[in-house]
Amino acid sequence: MMDKVATPDYIRRHDRDRTFPHELYQAWVELGLLSMPFPEAYGGLGGNAIDMMIIAEEIARKGYDFYASYAAGVFTAHMLLQKADEPQKRTWLPRFFAGEIKLSTSMSEPDAGSDVGALRTSAVRDGEHWIINGQKLWATGAGVKDNVIALYVKTDANAHYRNGISLFLVDNDAPGMELRKLEMLGRSSVGTYEIFFNDVRVPPERLVGGENQGWGCLLAGLQYERLTSAAGYYGCSQTIIDSALQYAQERKQFGRPIGTNQAIAHMFADMQTEVDAARLLTWRAAWLIANGKDALREISMAKLFGSETYVKVAAAAMQIMGGYGYNMEFDMQRLFRDSRSVTIGAGTSQMQRNLIAALMGLKVR
Numbered sequence: 001m002m003d004k005v006a007t008p009d010y011i012r013r014h015d016r017d018r019t020f021p022h023e024l025y026q027a028w029v030e031l032g033l034l035s036m037p038f039p040e041a042y043g044g045l046g047g048n049a050i051d052m053m054i055i056a057e058e059i060a061r062k063g064y065d066f067y068a069s070y071a072a073g074v075f076t077a078h079m080l081l082q083k084a085d086e087p088q089k090r091t092w093l094p095r096f097f098a099g100e101i102k103l104s105t106s107m108s109e110p111d112a113g114s115d116v117g118a119l120r121t122s123a124v125r126d127g128e129h130w131i132i133n134g135q136k137l138w139a140t141g142a143g144v145k146d147n148v149i150a151l152y153v154k155t156d157a158n159a160h161y162r163n164g165i166s167l168f169l170v171d172n173d174a175p176g177m178e179l180r181k182l183e184m185l186g187r188s189s190v191g192t193y194e195i196f197f198n199d200v201r202v203p204p205e206r207l208v209g210g211e212n213q214g215w216g217c218l219l220a221g222l223q224y225e226r227l228t229s230a231a232g233y234y235g236c237s238q239t240i241i242d243s244a245l246q247y248a249q250e251r252k253q254f255g256r257p258i259g260t261n262q263a264i265a266h267m268f269a270d271m272q273t274e275v276d277a278a279r280l281l282t283w284r285a286a287w288l289i290a291n292g293k294d295a296l297r298e299i300s301m302a303k304l305f306g307s308e309t310y311v312k313v314a315a316a317a318m319q320i321m322g323g324y325g326y327n328m329e330f331d332m333q334r335l336f337r338d339s340r341s342v343t344i345g346a347g348t349s350q351m352q353r354n355l356i357a358a359l360m361g362l363k364v365r
């Protein structure tokens with residue numbers, strides 16, 4: 001299915017025109033790829049984190065940009081599975097599985113990136129309703145048609161962030177919202193959005209997890225976000241290796257394929273070894289999650305190593321392809337551009353290292 005819909009021309013066109021791959025997304029819906037890793041009670045197909053990994057690798061084979069829309073939806077839905085109440089789960093999850101809505105998550109702000117607890121966008125009560133004002137940044141896929149945004153806002157200005165943030169589900173076309181698709185180095189199709197909120201009115205049933213209980217939702221969401229992200233990284237990395245390998249076997253200089261130079265051949269040996277290691281780290285984390293165990297350390301390691309490997313592999317593959325790798329008419333430049341985001345998004349490499357070290361007992365300042 002992926003090969004039939006997401007042809008090389010289809011991918012290039014959406015990257016160039018900065019348009020969302022609606023046909024491909026619809027095909028995922030029809031195949032049940034969105035509903036696979038969710039319980040049957042809410043309309044899912046009853047799979048687990050390991051099923052999600054298998055799907056993720058295949059989708060990510062076409063590049064991280066398209067994959068980002070699958071990942072953002074699935075990890076947001078997974079957070080709802082953990083934190084929403086029964087009526088909310090029965091309302092939102094089946095609609096997401098059926099493709100009636102898409103889901104995204106918006107935490108980051110101009111002054112709240114790694115330090116997400118510093119967010120300032122606020123919601124204040126107005127009778128039963130809430131009124132949201134402020135600005136969000138870098139929200140993947142938030143401006144796509146029928147997107148519902150899982151939005152983290154301050155609801156108690158005087159409380160510590162652990163006790164003063166709440167989560168709301170907000171339609172991206174609610175009155176008072178303005179979304180702008182940002183010019184980024186890569187990931188142009190699904191896109192990254194800036195959002196302005198000007199007296200956006202939200203009904204009480206859109207509050208998830210309880211008033212001032214948003215921090216717990218955020219932490220729960222981050223774990224599955226990083227696992228989902230890591231699963232995409234090695235799918236993309238494998239595509240990069242495969243296309244550079246084909247090139248190295250065909251491209252001749254000095255009368256023989258460039259891949260017969262030991263300097264190039266060893267680059268492939270290293271790349272494949274590291275991508276396999278990234279895959280195994282992620283599988284370990286998914287196995288722990290699928291078996292109901294805590295996996296914060298393992299997920300952070302998989303996210304850190306997988307993202308850094310992906311960036312490294314993309315840079316090496318561009319070197320192997322010489323001028324053709326750097327040329328806009330070939331696909332490697334897109335794979336390279338998309339790769340560069342992954343040690344920043346879903347928590348930077350530095351923040352993953354801080355977390356892993358903290359879990360080892362070292363309080364990094």
Ligand SMILES: Cc1cc2nc3c(=O)[nH]c(=O)nc-3n(C[C@H](O)[C@H](O)[C@H](O)COP(=O)(O)OP(=O)(O)OC[C@H]3O[C@@H](n4cnc5c(N)ncnc54)[C@H](O)[C@@H]3O)c2cc1C
Binds near residue numbers: 072107345
């Ligand atoms: C393509 C893309 C998609 C994204 N999608 C989303 C999304 O869907 N939803 C959303 O809410 N956000 C999203 N983000 C935002 C992302 O989570 C943030 O960019 C990220 O958390 C880093 O924040 P920042 O960019 O403000 O950098 P900063 O936090 O300002 O960090 C700048 C640098 O300082 C380092 N640094 C900061 N603090 C420390 C520290 N304590 N120790 C060591 N180093 C530190 C960082 O590692 C980084 O290298 C996305 C970002 C990108 C690039």
